[in-house]
Amino acid sequence: xxxxxxTPKFRILKIGQSMTLQCTQDMNHNYMxxxxxxxxxxxxxxxxxxxxxxxxxxxxxxxxxxSRSTTEDFPLRLELAAPSQTSVYFCAxxxxxxGEQYFGPGTRLTVT
Amino acid sequence: xxxxxxxxxxxxxxxxxxxxxxxxxxxxxxPSLFWYVQYPGEGLQLLLKAxxxxxxxxxxxxxxxxxxxxxxxxxxxxxxxxxxxxVYFCALMNNAGNNRKLIWGLGTSLAVxx
Numbered sequence: 001x002x003x004x005x006x007t008p009k010f011r012i013l014k015i016g017q018s019m020t021l022q023c024t025q026d027m028n029h030n031y032m033x034x035x036x037x038x039x040x041x042x043x044x045x046x047x048x049x050x051x052x053x054x055x056x057x058x059x060x061x062x063x064x065x066x067s068r069s070t071t072e073d074f075p076l077r078l079e080l081a082a083p084s085q086t087s088v089y090f091c092a093x094x095x096x097x098x099g100e101q102y103f104g105p106g107t108r109l110t111v112t
Numbered sequence: 113x114x115x116x117x118x119x120x121x122x123x124x125x126x127x128x129x130x131x132x133x134x135x136x137x138x139x140x141x142x143p144s145l146f147w148y149v150q151y152p153g154e155g156l157q158l159l160l161k162a163x164x165x166x167x168x169x170x171x172x173x174x175x176x177x178x179x180x181x182x183x184x185x186x187x188x189x190x191x192x193x194x195x196x197x198x199v200y201f202c203a204l205m206n207n208a209g210n211n212r213k214l215i216w217g218l219g220t221s222l223a224v225x226x
Contacts, residue, residue, distance in 0.1 A: 004155075031212065042201065042218035043156075050212055058213070090155050099144045099163075099205035101214060103155030 006104035013081040021076040023091030032074040036087040118217035133187040135202035143204040145185040150199045
């Protein structure tokens with residue numbers, strides 16, 4: 001199993017550009033999450049999903065959108081990128097009832 | 113509501129020193145408790161867990177005991193190594209009601225010097 005994969009690893013965006021961060025898991029996990037981690041800070045939940053077709057907002061959803069059309073994929077869309085969205089983005093997944101979350105390697109995004 | 117409080121870092125130790133990172137929680141019901149570790153440049157990974165009171169989770173020389181009476185889950189290691197330098201996160205999952213999201217502490221950075 002590849003686990004949780006994320007692409008790209010790094011990206012530089014100009015202010016106002018848009019992009020999609022990809023996340024795929026091959027563990028058949030129902031629950032998937034997007035977090036951002038600012039330098040020296042903890043995790044902040046952006047969006048999460050408990051199954052295909054179901055998404056919900058986390059703590060910091062503004063400026064982002066998600067979709068979940070399949071169990072495997074949970075892309076995160078940034079519209080009109082802003083410098084405040086400079087961060088490292090982590091995708092994670094888990095099975096309901098099990099606390100262990102499996103994290104991807106992260107996408108380091110810089111908006112200038 | 114549910115919350116997790118970790119001791120603030122950074123923590124700097126010499127190799128072979130004893131490590132304690134404090135974690136206390138607030139939760140309704142009987143949560144499961146976790147420690148995750150994040151090595152530089154990587155995502156988080158589960159270090160250890162405990163699912164009920166008095167359970168002890170252990171892995172890679174790290175231990176933590178689920179203390180319901182003090183609502184704590186402190187992480188300990190008897191002799192740290194340079195390779196233990198990382199950020200450590202305490203987290204809980206509430207097993208009663210809505211357990212869709214894990215509740216995370218802010219993380220504690222550990223630097224171990226040779």
